[in-house]
Amino acid sequence: MLIKKPSKIAPSEITSETSFLNRRKFLKQQSILGGGLLGAGLIGNTQAALQPDDDLTPEEIVTSYNNFYEFGTGKSDPVEYAHEMSTDPWTVKVSGDANKTGKFAFEDIVKGLDVEDRIYRFRCVEAWSMVVPWRGVALKDVLQQFEPKTSAKFVEFKTLVRPSEMRGQRAVFQSIDWPYTEGLRLDEAYHPLAIMALGVYGKDLPNQNGAPWRLMVPWKYGFKSVKSIVSIRFTYRQPRNSWNVLAPHEYGFYANVNPAVSHPRWSQASERRLPSSVFNPNRRPTLPFNGYADEVASLYSGMDLAKFY
Numbered sequence: 001m002l003i004k005k006p007s008k009i010a011p012s013e014i015t016s017e018t019s020f021l022n023r024r025k026f027l028k029q030q031s032i033l034g035g036g037l038l039g040a041g042l043i044g045n046t047q048a049a050l051q052p053d054d055d056l057t058p059e060e061i062v063t064s065y066n067n068f069y070e071f072g073t074g075k076s077d078p079v080e081y082a083h084e085m086s087t088d089p090w091t092v093k094v095s096g097d098a099n100k101t102g103k104f105a106f107e108d109i110v111k112g113l114d115v116e117d118r119i120y121r122f123r124c125v126e127a128w129s130m131v132v133p134w135r136g137v138a139l140k141d142v143l144q145q146f147e148p149k150t151s152a153k154f155v156e157f158k159t160l161v162r163p164s165e166m167r168g169q170r171a172v173f174q175s176i177d178w179p180y181t182e183g184l185r186l187d188e189a190y191h192p193l194a195i196m197a198l199g200v201y202g203k204d205l206p207n208q209n210g211a212p213w214r215l216m217v218p219w220k221y222g223f224k225s226v227k228s229i230v231s232i233r234f235t236y237r238q239p240r241n242s243w244n245v246l247a248p249h250e251y252g253f254y255a256n257v258n259p260a261v262s263h264p265r266w267s268q269a270s271e272r273r274l275p276s277s278v279f280n281p282n283r284r285p286t287l288p289f290n291g292y293a294d295e296v297a298s299l300y301s302g303m304d305l306a307k308f309y
């Protein structure tokens with residue numbers, strides 16, 4: 001489970017160039033000490049939740065078939081344009097109902113935390129899916145260092161807004177009211193399956209996948225897993241989330257993967273596992289909570305999941 005506690009991490013005071021190099025070195029060190037990516041670091045229940053035919057989706061597809069509307073709405077826009085975003089330095093604003101708030105360097109937030117490899121099924125609300133080897137830190141560890149107050153019931157995350165580097169934010173027709181915003185109930189955020197991903201396929205996250213860190217909540221539709229996070233806010237009230245604001249009867253706040261609740265325009269009963277082609281559509285049934293029901297269903301006991309979709 002534990003790969004390595006990084007001993008040396010770039011302090012936020014040093015110059016940005018050094019900090020960039022050290023961040024990369026930090027992740028590299030961890031991967032060397034962790035040994036092979038796939039053999040190491042799987043917690044039992046994560047592995048158990050994988051099906052026998054859950055083959056890894058090739059890295060090529062994971063890093064080139066993306067949704068990241070800040071760079072355009074096409075699947076290949078992110079890989080083509082996300083390099084225009086600078087991720088160094090990366091500052092995260094922490095606000096709301098917590099004892100420790102303010103501005104923090106990304107490196108300082110993650111430096112003491114255990115880094116783990118996790119292979120997760122990943123299901124987009126558009127009905128395609130992948131199996132992805134992430135590397136990341138427990139979301140609970142990230143959040144608790146800010147000492148949330150008991151009044152905090154939810155956490156909200158926001159993506160960077162920087163139209164000069166994000167061409168989707170300069171487009172004439174805007175889909176989303178930036179910043180892209182998502183949220184979780186705090187008990188969901190504290191679930192051990194919820195992570196902040198720092199890497200994929202044993203490397204730092206490429207920009208198109210949400211560098212330098214993005215949420216990864218494998219039992220929910222992909223749109224909950226907000227990328228390139230610059231703001232964390234603790235709050236008593238349920239945050240507004242981008243897709244729900246855009247189309248409230250199509251996308252809810254909870255967005256738990258649920259084959260029994262159709263999207264108004266298509267069924268969610270099955271999914272297209274990538275790679276998929278006309279000759280091998282690779283369709284398979286979608287599982288409740290994306291196959292993680294044993295681990296997470298108790299978070300929602302007593303809730304009508306057709307109402308809280």
Ligand SMILES: Nc1nc2c(c(=O)[nH]1)N[C@H]1C(S)=C(S)[C@@H](COP(=O)(O)O)O[C@H]1N2
Binds near residue numbers: 070159221227
């Ligand atoms: N900031 C931001 N985060 C985002 C999105 C986005 O457009 N902007 N798209 C979401 C959707 S719909 C999905 S399916 C996943 C895709 O993640 P991936 O490209 O790493 O597969 O990112 C999610 N996070």
Ligand SMILES: [Mo]
Binds near residue numbers: 124125126221222
């Ligand atoms: Mo998605």
